[in-house]
Amino acid sequence: MGKTRSWKHVLGAVLFYGGLINFMAFWIVGVSLGGDALRGRVEGGRYLLKGKITDPEVSRSVYIATRTQAISAVAGFPLTVVGWFLLPPGRPKEEPRTA
Numbered sequence: 001m002g003k004t005r006s007w008k009h010v011l012g013a014v015l016f017y018g019g020l021i022n023f024m025a026f027w028i029v030g031v032s033l034g035g036d037a038l039r040g041r042v043e044g045g046r047y048l049l050k051g052k053i054t055d056p057e058v059s060r061s062v063y064i065a066t067r068t069q070a071i072s073a074v075a076g077f078p079l080t081v082v083g084w085f086l087l088p089p090g091r092p093k094e095e096p097r098t099a
Contacts, residue, residue, distance in 0.1 A: 005088075008086050009086065009087065009088050011083070011086055012082075012083045012084070012085070012086025012087040012088075013083070013087060014083070015079050015080060015082055015083025015086065016080055016083030016084050016086075016087060017083075018076075018080075018083075019076045019077065019079055019080025019083060020080060022069075022072060022073050022076055023073050023076075023077070023080070025069065025073075026069055026070055026073035029066055029069065030066075030070075033049055033056060033058065033062070033066065034049065034051045034054070034056040035048075035049030035050045035051030035052075035054075035055060035056055036049055036050060036066060036070050037049055037050075037058075037063050037064075037066040037067035037070055038050075038067060038070035038071065038074065040055070040063065040066075040067070041055075042063070047059065047060055047062070047063035049063070049066070
């Protein structure tokens, strides 16, 4: 028979893995666009991401989407940590059997 999982373990898995995927998406989008909108700016109708070397210009819709995603990644980080603590501990190591 399989063990049933408690609601805390399911919630922990959803929060932890959801937050992890969200942060990975934030990182991948930031790398592929050359910067992030969280530190970006709007100047004279131009939407600029904050990059390491240059500040790439993007469309308004891309700027809003990346900014929203970046805010959710930063705001969701505490929930990811809570999810980590709700996950069940690893399996205890079995003691060797003696013959």
